[in-house]
Amino acid sequence: NAGVTQTPKFQVLKTGQSMTLQCAQDMNHNSMYWYRQDPGMGLRLIYYSASEGTTDKGEVPNGYNVSRLNKREFSLRLESAAPSQTSVYFCASIWLRGQETQYFGPGTRLLVL
Amino acid sequence: GESVGLHLPTLSVQEGDNSIINCAYSNSASDYFIWYKQESGKGPQFIIDIRSNMDKRQGQRVTVLLNKTVKHLSLQIAATQPGDSAVYFCAEKGGANNLFFGTGTRLTVIP
Numbered sequence: 001n002a003g004v005t006q007t008p009k010f011q012v013l014k015t016g017q018s019m020t021l022q023c024a025q026d027m028n029h030n031s032m033y034w035y036r037q038d039p040g041m042g043l044r045l046i047y048y049s050a051s052e053g054t055t056d057k058g059e060v061p062n063g064y065n066v067s068r069l070n071k072r073e074f075s076l077r078l079e080s081a082a083p084s085q086t087s088v089y090f091c092a093s094i095w096l097r098g099q100e101t102q103y104f105g106p107g108t109r110l111l112v113l
Numbered sequence: 114g115e116s117v118g119l120h121l122p123t124l125s126v127q128e129g130d131n132s133i134i135n136c137a138y139s140n141s142a143s144d145y146f147i148w149y150k151q152e153s154g155k156g157p158q159f160i161i162d163i164r165s166n167m168d169k170r171q172g173q174r175v176t177v178l179l180n181k182t183v184k185h186l187s188l189q190i191a192a193t194q195p196g197d198s199a200v201y202f203c204a205e206k207g208g209a210n211n212l213f214f215g216t217g218t219r220l221t222v223i224p
Contacts, residue, residue, distance in 0.1 A: 004156070033211075040122075042202055042214030043157070058211060090156050101147065102212060104156030 002026055004105035006091050012111045013081045021076040021108050023091030031094045032074035033058075033102060034066060036087040043090060049074055081112045125221045132190040134218045136203035141184060145206035148177060148188045151217070152199045160188070160201075190220075198222045 007022045023032065030051050035043040035058075045058030049068040063085060065077045074093075078085055088109050092102040126132045138146070144165040149157035161172045163179050163186075170177050176189040186203050200219050204212040 040216060042204075042216050043212075044214070045211050048211060059213075092156075101159050101162060103159070104149075106156050107154075 004091055004093055004103055006089075006105040006108050008108060009106070010109045010111075012113065013078075014113050015082060017081050018077070018079050019081065019110075020078075021089055021091075021110075022073070023075065023105060024073045025091075025093040025103070025105075026072065027093065027095070027103065028071070029093035029095045029103070030071070032068065033092040033094075034064075034074065034076045035090045035092065036060065036085075037090060037107075038087050046076065046089075078110075081110075083112045086110060086112045122216070123219045123221070125223055126193050128193060128195060128222050128224050130193055132188075132193045132197065132220060132222075134188040134190075134201050134220065136186040136188075136215055138184050138186060138203075138205050140205065140207070141181070143205045143207075146177070146179065146186050147204045147206075147212065148175075148186075149202045149204060149214075150197075150199045151202065157202060193220075193222050195222045195224055 004025045033048040034046040037043045044060050046064050047058050047066040049055045052071045055066050067075045088107045090107050091105040094102050147162040148160040150160050151157045161175050161177050163170045163177045174191045178187045198221055200217040202214050202217045204214045207213045
């Protein structure tokens with residue numbers, strides 16, 4: 001049972017490049033989340049998926065898109081990366097939307113030059 | 114909107130002492146709070162949670178206190194150990210069951 005896994009661990013992009021961050025969980029959780037964490041700040045919600053087939057915007061969705069590929073996988077895409085998207089990205093999941101304890105992956109560190 | 118903040122960005126304690134990390138929240142309607150621990154290079158790890166119908170909840174070496182009157186939350190760690198060194202976040206449940214995180218407090222345990 002690996003919990004929540006994320007790939008890649010590190011990535012450097014040039015402004016304007018695109019990339020997809022991958023997240024998978026093997027806990028049979030229904031809801032999945034993408035957060036970003038900037039220095040000196042807490043985590044901010046980008047997008048979430050309450051259940052397979054649904055996605056919703058969070059606090060800071062601009063510049064991102066998501067895909068809930070299946071129950072296990074939730075990907076985050078940057079179509080045209082900007083330096084302001086330099087951050088650490090965390091994926092999280094919970095079993096049921098009514099249960100609030102979120103389990104986090106190890107994070108992806110992204111640097112946009 | 115909601116805001117979750119912390120009184121102190123850093124806290125240093127002697128090994129064996131008790132630690133108290135504080136958090137303020139602004140939404141009086143919030144009914145669920147969580148404390149997370151984040152070690153360097155890792156994702157946040159759940160420590161303990163509390164619902165608004167409770168004032169206190171205890172776990173293993175940790176206690177969370179909730180004061181709804183002043184909208185204040187605290188995390189107490191008993192007999193702090195070097196392995197407790199990390200950044201601690203409080204999080205508040207917002208609408209749609211999403212969480213709003215504070216900026217974090219860095220706890221350093223001095224051996």
